Amino acid sequence: MADLPNKAKVVVIGGGVVGASCLYHLAKKGWSDCVLLEKNELTAGSTWHAAGNVxxxxxxxxxxNMQRYSIDLYARLGEEVDYPMNYHQTGSIRLAHSKERMQEFERAKGWGKNQGMDLExxxxxxxxxxxxxxxxxDLEGALYDPNDGxxxxxxxxxxxxxxxxxxxxKVIRFCPATGVSQDGEGWIVxxxxxxxxxxxxxxxxxYYAQRVGEWFKPYGGRTVPMMVMSHQYVLTEEIPEIEAWSKAxxxxxxxxxxxxxxxxxxRQEKHGFNIGPYEPNCKAEWxxxxxxxxxxxxFQLWSDDLDRIGDIVADSMERVPLAATAGISQxxxxxxxxxxxxxxxxxPMPGVKNAFECCVFTFGIAQGGGAGKVLAEWVIDGGTEWDMWAVDPRRYTDYTDHDYCVAKGMEVYGHEYAMHFPHHEWPAGRDKKLSPVHEKVKALGGQMGAYNGWERANWFAKPGDDTSEEATQTWNRNGPWAVRVKEECEAVRxxxxxxxxxxxxxxxxxxAGADEWLRGFVTGGLPKVGRMNLVYVADDRGRxxxxxxxxxxxxDSFVLITAATAQWHDGELVRNALPEGLECCETTTERDALLVAxxxxREVLSGLTDADLSLPWLSHQHCTVAGQKAFLIRVSFTGELGWEVHAENEAIPAIYDALLEAGAKPFGMYALNAxxxxxxxxxxxxxxxTDYSMLEGGLERFVTFDKPQEFPGKAALLxxxxxxxxxxxVQLIVDAGEAxxxxxxxxWHEGQIVGEVTSGTWGYRVNASVALAMxxxxxxxxxxxxxxxxxGERCRAVVQPDAPMWDPENERLWA
Incomplete structure (x- = not known):
């Protein structure tokens, strides 16, 4: 057993497949001075009893992307490191009972094709x-993956x-970490x-990640958002017919x-079966x-609870009747x-410098190889090859308390294979953050969605509209929301x-010096006093x-406004780059905003405010609206004449009511997206x-190459x-069908994949299916x-001019 060294470049806490992959990939990238600590033997946690599907x-x-990388890695790793492995790439058949499921499979097939995989x-x-x-x-068809196993x-x-x-x-077994202390920019474990x-x-x-995470709270950390589920799988006795088939x-x-x-x-396990249910009647542990x-x-398990999974196991034996001829072995x-x-x-661990998370894996075996690659890139390069926001720990903020994590974890487990329809909102763990007019919005018919825990109206229903959860379970655009979203877009138009x-x-x-620092932080120029503009931050690759x-x-005083979901990501980005002497103050939760468009x-606002509504596009001013102090910004994400009204939370109800009384019609996030x-x-x-550079994203006008400040990514972009x-x-008009x-x-172009859609919807003003794409x-x-x-259906699409599809000269916006 290796001795514990006094110093290392990186210490990885945890010796399951993910921890081992982190250590391997750090060393693979040249950082061999790294140590893994495991409290018991390697694989002693969830890795030990994992089914091992890939x-x-x-x-x-x-x-x-991560799972594809894992498959490629596992196929060559045994030979690369001279270690024998039982890796069976049997292929997999994913069954569909409905047209909607087949649509999901067609989408996955397209994704796989774009990533170089041959799904069928x-x-x-x-x-x-x-x-x-x-x-x-009773089946409609299936998705086949030749590399699964x-x-x-x-x-x-x-x-x-x-x-x-x-x-x-180095791997140090039987050496439990007991805590951490900060040592300058580094750590003592x-x-x-x-x-x-x-x-x-x-x-x-x-499953100890939350306990380990608590060690970092004195240094700015938070409680790791997670819970633990009890998962069962059943192993049958061996079956002669399976043995005969395998030999033949x-x-x-x-x-x-x-x-x-x-x-x-x-799954076939030796000459029997492994049956793994994800039951709705699930159980959270601890x-x-x-x-x-x-x-x-x-290396511990719980007693079995067959009653919880019995119906699903019985169904599987009807699907493959041969399984019913064998007894259960374990x-x-x-x-x-x-x-x-x-x-x-x-x-990055939110709020903590030089600390990272690579934990809470539901499918650790399948994702472990790719996870180690991504983690090593974060630590060594400060960024990742693929955009990994979907797994970034900063995607969760302060609303993920214990009850939320348990409720959502059980919901996800009980719907592990559920389809994630674009207009479906999952009901568990809701109402974590409410606006000052939340009840008013709901009373107006608001059908709510959660955005970084904040409840916002997606669309507004009218009496008689079908607002059931079942009504949203479609890939197509024409659900019960469609006619209302059309009306909302037309009201804004x-x-x-x-x-x-x-x-x-x-x-x-x-x-003092905020102007100079910010010019070296963003890619472009800064607005004058009293004005605003868009600014971008690139990484060293220009992405x-x-x-x-x-x-x-x-x-030397600026307000940077960004997306709700970016709160911890962008907050850290600014605070970590801010030099000594400058201050960053956040007022996210103390204020609300109303988009008026x-x-x-102008007519609606004119009777409510003392603001100068003749000020031009991208101007701002302090004023009163409906007798309340407010901050008015002449900007509109809708592409129509409009303003954002920012105010303290307690002022918002009076302003919202006054706007409605003056004739403004409520609209929701679906309309805003369109x-x-x-x-x-x-x-x-x-x-x-970060999958795209500033130039690829069509944002060159926001890059000032000749300014004296050396902003991140400048060399790469040059x-x-x-x-x-x-x-x-590009912007596309698509001859789409129902979706x-x-x-x-x-x-596609001439039989080859040449790009991908980044956003798509129905445009109610241009009366066409529209998409943004690369x-x-x-x-x-x-x-x-x-x-x-x-x-699965290839639809004709035409590249549009660079100008906006709606109001290309911005005459309505600047009116």
Missing amino acids: PSFSTSWAIM ILSVEEIKERYPFIETH DIDPAQITQALAKGARDMGA HTDKGDIACDYVVNSAG NGCKKLPLLRDVDVSYYF AESGEAIPEDFS IINGPIPYAPDGMPLIG DACGVLDLPGFTRLRVSG ILTEFSCIRLEE GPQS LRIEKGYRAWKGDLS AERQQGRKKAF DAPYMAPI VRAELAVPGTELEVEIY
Whole structure:
């Protein structure tokens, strides 16, 4: 056993497959002076009892990237590190009972194709050909993944650990970490065997990640948003027919089955079966008030609870009747950690410098390989190859209390294979953050959605509208919301609309030298006093980190406004870069905003305010509205004449009521999304992400190359400008059917994938299906005909001119 060193570059806490992968990838990138600490033996936590399935399928683009990488890594790792592994790439068949499920599979097939994978759609007859023991009478079809399969979790963990050791990293077993202390910019990790100083710490402690996370709270950290589920799977006795089939087929294993509409996986295990249900009647462990995880729950399981999963197991045996001929040999019941959305936490630890999280993995075996790659990039490079916001720990903020995490974790587990329809809102864990007019908005018919915990109206229903959860479970645009969203867009187009928008992230930066610092922080120029503009921050590669509305109050006083979901991401981005002597004050929760937009918005406001409504586009002023102190900004994300009204929370109800009484019509987030896409306005972490550079994103006008300040990404962008961008932002009109182009829908040209959709919807002002997209640069020419793949159907699309599709001269906006 290796001795505990006094110092290391990185200390990884936790010796499951994910921790081992972190160590391996850190060493692979050249940081061999790294140490992994494990309180027991490697794999002692969830890795030990994991089923070991390794799919590529995901409903998240980022997760699919990670899982694809894991599959590629595992296929070569045994030979690379000289460690034998049982890795069976059997392929998998994911069954569909409905048209909607087949649409989901078509979308996944397109994603896979764009990532270089060969996923296939199977007919019912083809399912039977590949799996002779299955009943198919009630199926619509299936998705086939040739690279799916299963791997021995212990072997892959040991192989990663061996590979890391061979490159010089250390694995210290039976050495529990007991706490941390900050040491300047670095850390001291305390253990029963002594202390180890390091530059960086990684929390990869599995279902102990929340306990480890508490050590960092004195240094600015927060409670890790997670809970633990009890997950069971059933192993049958061996079946002669399976053994005979395997021998007759060169000792192959049957493809892995997943009946996602019933909610289980079904895998050949030796010559029997492994049946893994995700039951709605699920159970959270260690979740009651005051109930604590045991000090050491290594290599332990709970007693089985077959009653909870019996119906699903019985259904699986009807699907494959051969399984019913065998008895049950064992039931595994062990802990699996869950984040509120079922996806892991990988990236910077919120609020804590030089500390990272790579934990809370529901599917740690499938994602472990890719997770180690992503974590190593975060630590060493300060950013990742792929945009990984979907798993960034900062996507959660202060609303993720214990009750929320338990409620959402159980909801996700009980709907593990559920389809994530674009207009469906999950009901658990709601009403965490409410605007001052929340009850008024609901009384007006507001159908709410959660945005960084803030409740906002997605659309406004009228009496008789179907607002049931079932009504939203469609990929198509024409649900019960469609006619109302059309009316809301038309109200903004023809009259005046008002949208309550709580949760804007507001960062006030001030102090002597704020102007000079900010010029070196953003890619472009700054507004004059009394004005505002958009500014962007790039990373060292010139890729898009974030977008701010920059409001200049005084010579050295600015307010940076950004998306609600970006609160912790952008707050850290600013605070970590801020030099000594400057101050950053956040007023996100103390204020609310109302968007007032439409050709009659000046008329509506004129009777309520003492503001000068003749001030031009991108101006701002302090004023009163409805007798309340307010801050008025002449800007509109709708593309119509409009203002944002910002005010203290207690002032908002009077202002909102006055606007409604003056004739403003309430509108919601669905309408706002349609309106902004028609104008070509980008949204953060959809159209604006680190997958694209500033130049690829069509944002060169926001880059000032000749300013004296050396802003991040300047050198990379200069080189890209000289060499030419690889991709380009375009606006498309799509000949879509009943569904609009979803996020990351593949774009085809002459039989090849040439790009992807970043936003898509129906444009009610232009009366067409519209999309924002990234395509190969040479195709970004107005009039170019492309094809957008929408749930398996390739639809003609035409590249539009660079000007907005709606009001291309901005005459309405600047009126």
